[in-house]
Amino acid sequence: MGQVERHRFVDTALVNQAYEDTSLPIGLGQTISKPGVVARMLALLLNGAGLKLGRVLEIGTGSAYQTALLAELAAQVFSIERFPALLDKARPLLQQANVRNVSLLLGDGTLGWREYGPYDGIVVSAGAPHVPPALEEQLAEGGRMLIPIGDRDEQILTLFVKRNGQLEGRDIVPVRFVPLIGAGGWLA
Numbered sequence: 001m002g003q004v005e006r007h008r009f010v011d012t013a014l015v016n017q018a019y020e021d022t023s024l025p026i027g028l029g030q031t032i033s034k035p036g037v038v039a040r041m042l043a044l045l046l047n048g049a050g051l052k053l054g055r056v057l058e059i060g061t062g063s064a065y066q067t068a069l070l071a072e073l074a075a076q077v078f079s080i081e082r083f084p085a086l087l088d089k090a091r092p093l094l095q096q097a098n099v100r101n102v103s104l105l106l107g108d109g110t111l112g113w114r115e116y117g118p119y120d121g122i123v124v125s126a127g128a129p130h131v132p133p134a135l136e137e138q139l140a141e142g143g144r145m146l147i148p149i150g151d152r153d154e155q156i157l158t159l160f161v162k163r164n165g166q167l168e169g170r171d172i173v174p175v176r177f178v179p180l181i182g183a184g185g186w187l188a
């Protein structure tokens, strides 16, 4: 986190708040996640391995701040965002930060990105009513998924590990993410 400058990923009007531990608006009713929560998610994804992950799937590119962090921790990052306007902002920011191992996709992330799966890690940055079935399928054996599960306003950040083809879940901490909108999430 010392290497990725968060102020590059927020609006110029908000740069003075970029290093506070709060979420901030990024347009279209969406927010850049709170750095403390991002740190927690990434630490759980890595599982203290100290090794780079192989392929990671991120749902909800948003500002691309977490995407840039994931790019430091994984060989390849695949990130999906549903709003074209957010992806249009994210793309040049990642280029400026010299991030080259990220592929971006416009679409419904609840369907995953089958072509490049299965993934060693999946990070969902929006709150879901349940685990989207496609994401469960696309998680590799032994892979780890971080996803906020709950209602539209409040969720529990949950860690799932796939063992013998089954997801084992563990509640981590209460969180507030914007809703995951899509076929495997909230309908609107």
Ligand code: SAH
Residues within 6 Å of the ligand: 026, 030, 031, 032, 033, 059, 060, 061, 062, 063, 064, 065, 066, 067, 080, 081, 082, 083, 086, 107, 108, 109, 110, 125, 126, 178, 179, 180, 181, 182, 183, 185
């Ligand atoms: N990690 C991002 C989080 C942004 S907020 C950041 O810190 O900037 C969550 C993002 O998830 C929003 O940009 C929202 O548009 C996106 N999102 C919600 N549902 C989605 C879906 N089904 N597929 C892809 N992106 C989705």
